[in-house]
Amino acid sequence: MTDTQRPAAGTQALTLVEPTVTLRDAFLDMAEDYRLHGGGDIDGAFELFPHDFPGYIRQLLGNSYIRDSRGARVPATTYWLFRPGDGMLLGVSRLRHHLTPALKHEGGHIGYSIRPSERRKGHGKRILELTLEKARDFGIHEVLVTCDTANTGSARIIQTNGGVFENEVISERTRNPVSRYWITLS
Numbered sequence: 154m155t156d157t158q159r160p161a162a163g164t165q166a167l168t169l170v171e172p173t174v175t176l177r178d179a180f181l182d183m184a185e186d187y188r189l190h191g192g193g194d195i196d197g198a199f200e201l202f203p204h205d206f207p208g209y210i211r212q213l214l215g216n217s218y219i220r221d222s223r224g225a226r227v228p229a230t231t232y233w234l235f236r237p238g239d240g241m242l243l244g245v246s247r248l249r250h251h252l253t254p255a256l257k258h259e260g261g262h263i264g265y266s267i268r269p270s271e272r273r274k275g276h277g278k279r280i281l282e283l284t285l286e287k288a289r290d291f292g293i294h295e296v297l298v299t300c301d302t303a304n305t306g307s308a309r310i311i312q313t314n315g316g317v318f319e320n321e322v323i324s325e326r327t328r329n330p331v332s333r334y335w336i337t338l339s
């Protein structure tokens with residue numbers, strides 16, 4: 154990794170944790186941030202919130218899959234970006250364990266989001282970097298990461314993490330241009 158690719162100072166201590174009921178208050182605080190400022194939910198990560206929190210966690214851990222944009226079922230693992238210093242949750246990522254045709258077209262292996270009040274501090278670069286380490290643990294070595302072409306912040310995050318641009322496609326869901334990048338993990 155070169156100096157320009159290195160995560161911003163202060164982001165190194167961050168860690169990914171799997172969803173747990175013990176972080177309920179931190180999760181509710183993050184969800185409130187999204188509710189107030191809007192934008193950036195991943196695969197409906199906050200859909201069941203806050204009515205049945207233990208049930209939500211059970212669903213994320215036990216029956217862990219998402220539906221892709223064509224309705225196919227894909228195993229997936231959700232991670233929360235955790236800052237040990239103050240116990241704050243800063244974002245969410247989701248690793249889809251394999252690509253369906255729809256994910257290969259536009260969704261990719263990894264989705265990520267940083268809570269609105271903590272954006273532009275390097276956390277986006279860090280959450281993708283840490284989720285790529287999880288992908289490697291799952292034996293995924295060619296990782297597809299995509300973003301709306303207009304999402305310049307996300308494109309920077311992917312490029313910083315070694316993404317090699319393959320092409321641009323039109324989203325079947327939104328009709329927006331989507332950029333597709335591959336990241337090779339050693």
Ligand SMILES: CC(C)(COP(=O)(O)OP(=O)(O)OC[C@H]1O[C@@H](n2cnc3c(N)ncnc32)[C@H](O)[C@@H]1OP(=O)(O)O)[C@@H](O)C(=O)NCCC(=O)NCCS
Pocket residue numbers: 192193194263264265266267268271272273274275276277278279299300301304305306307309310313
């Ligand atoms: C996209 C997103 C993850 C960026 O998170 P972040 O923590 O602000 O990103 P970072 O601080 O690591 O910034 C990465 C780079 O993008 C740039 N950037 C971030 N947001 C930007 C924006 N809105 N406009 C232009 N550039 C932006 C940063 O300046 C930085 O650039 P640099 O490499 O030149 O230093 C965040 O805005 C978000 O959660 N958006 C909603 C969900 C989403 O779009 N997810 C990605 C698609 S899966």
